Amino acid sequence: MDLPRLRRQALVTLPDWTAAYLQTVPEPNDDIGFIELAVSLSRQNVEHGTGGPFGAVVVERDTCRIVSVGVNRVVPLHNSSLHAEVVALMLAQAAVGSYSLDDPGIPPHALYTSCDPCAMCLGAIWWSGVRRVVCAASTEDALAAGFDEGPVFADSYAYLEARGVEFVRGLRREAARQVLMSYVEGDGKVYNG
Amino acid sequence: MDLPRLRRQALVTLPDWTAAYLQTVPEPNDDIGFIELAVSLSRQNVEHGTGGPFGAVVVERDTCRIVSVGVNRVVPLHNSSLHAEVVALMLAQAAVGSYSLDDPGIPPHALYTSCDPCAMCLGAIWWSGVRRVVCAASTEDALAAGFDEGPVFADSYAYLEARGVEFVRGLRREAARQVLMSYVEGDGKVYNG
Numbered sequence: 214m215d216l217p218r219l220r221r222q223a224l225v226t227l228p229d230w231t232a233a234y235l236q237t238v239p240e241p242n243d244d245i246g247f248i249e250l251a252v253s254l255s256r257q258n259v260e261h262g263t264g265g266p267f268g269a270v271v272v273e274r275d276t277c278r279i280v281s282v283g284v285n286r287v288v289p290l291h292n293s294s295l296h297a298e299v300v301a302l303m304l305a306q307a308a309v310g311s312y313s314l315d316d317p318g319i320p321p322h323a324l325y326t327s328c329d330p331c332a333m334c335l336g337a338i339w340w341s342g343v344r345r346v347v348c349a350a351s352t353e354d355a356l357a358a359g360f361d362e363g364p365v366f367a368d369s370y371a372y373l374e375a376r377g378v379e380f381v382r383g384l385r386r387e388a389a390r391q392v393l394m395s396y397v398e399g400d401g402k403v404y405n406g
Numbered sequence: 407m408d409l410p411r412l413r414r415q416a417l418v419t420l421p422d423w424t425a426a427y428l429q430t431v432p433e434p435n436d437d438i439g440f441i442e443l444a445v446s447l448s449r450q451n452v453e454h455g456t457g458g459p460f461g462a463v464v465v466e467r468d469t470c471r472i473v474s475v476g477v478n479r480v481v482p483l484h485n486s487s488l489h490a491e492v493v494a495l496m497l498a499q500a501a502v503g504s505y506s507l508d509d510p511g512i513p514p515h516a517l518y519t520s521c522d523p524c525a526m527c528l529g530a531i532w533w534s535g536v537r538r539v540v541c542a543a544s545t546e547d548a549l550a551a552g553f554d555e556g557p558v559f560a561d562s563y564a565y566l567e568a569r570g571v572e573f574v575r576g577l578r579r580e581a582a583r584q585v586l587m588s589y590v591e592g593d594g595k596v597y598n599g
Contacts, residue, residue, distance in 0.1 A: 214428055214429065214431060214432065214433035214472070215429060216425075216428055216472055218501060219425070219428070219472070219474065219475065219497075219501070220474060220497040220500045220501050221419060221420045221424065221425065221497075222417060222418060222419045222420070222497075223417075223418040223496045223497060223500050224415060224416075224417055224418070225415060225416040225417070225418065226414060226415045227414045227415070231414065232409075232412070232414065235407055235409055235412070236407065236408060238407060239407065240407035279407070279409055279412070281412065281413060282412065287505045287533075288505055290505075291499050291500060291502075291503055291504055291505050292496050292499055292500070292505055293495070293499060293505045293506060293530070293533040293534050293535070294487070294492050294495065294496060294530050294533065294534075299487055302486070302487065303416045303485050303487060304412075304413040304414075304415075304416055306484050306485055306486060307413045307416050307484060307485070308411060308412070308413050309484075310484055311484055312480045312481055312483075312484050312485055312486045313486060331529055331533075332525065332528060332529030332532060332562070333526050333527075333528075333529025333530045333532070333533060334526075334529070335525060335526075335529070335556075335557065336524055336525030336526025336527070336528070336529055336556045336557070337486070337487050337526045339525060339526070339556040339557070340480075340486035340487065340524075340526060340556070341486050341487075342486070363528075363529045363532040363533070363565070363566075364528065364529070364532070364559075364561065364562035364565035364566065366557075366559065366561060366562075368557065368559060369525070369557035369559075372556065372557035373556075373557065
């Protein structure tokens, strides 16, 4: 068969403002600092109109070095898989040069995300090799803003925790929740509402 | 902060053999034909050494037109999110020019996949807007080959079905299972084993 319209590639990009914005921010070195950066990226993404109200950061734990950042790019890039966590994990793996952040010889990594992961992102976390996840807003906050996170259950977290992934939830929750609400009040696009 | 090593983009690509291979295959027009194509893509991907033993196809249901194909690209592209289903959904949305295959004015779409979706892909299906999913090999077959699909439960399927996503499972299961086993016997990389 001949399929001339078949796409053979898709590009995943950060918004143009990211690099310049990061230069204005002091480098964090603890949980509070990294989660505040994830939340501030979510806020910047809303203010620039470059995607949904979600931000994420991947950090090398031993050195506190930032390996990647991500923001939601679903609407502008026509790609429903580009949640902030997935973007950050993809860019971290590209930086490390491996499909796993848990390979032998690779130091441990953590993910900071402005909102509890949806079903897809929990699965992406499982495959990614990050061993620690710190979240701000809750699944309930996302739902209140109109985002249905899909089939995420208490057992989903238990499954990952039993396999060595640590979760810390609710850190700077209120700040992150306010970004979600500001997005809705600004008539931001809520998909799967 | 200055982060000169930060990656700003990642590229998602099909293997080079895809277009030439599709030209050798007759165009399918029913469930059996589309699932056999998904399975044959998984087999080709193993034989070419271009990723894991998984293939997928997105189809416009009314016209039986193929909108995209995908294969697993995790190891070669250093990207643990590039399962066959995610690649196919990303390329379908790029072709349609929308983050949702369920937008008003867009005809209904189906996903054919050579294996039951993992936790991440079930979540990706939920966001993608496909309303019908046809699968070949089972979650148990994947696990027997060493792939732990993550937190997928009977309730995960029930959640999506309750929201209008139809699943047909086990179609051409044995053919797909054989591809999984041939990958393992050929010492293919099994991640999260």
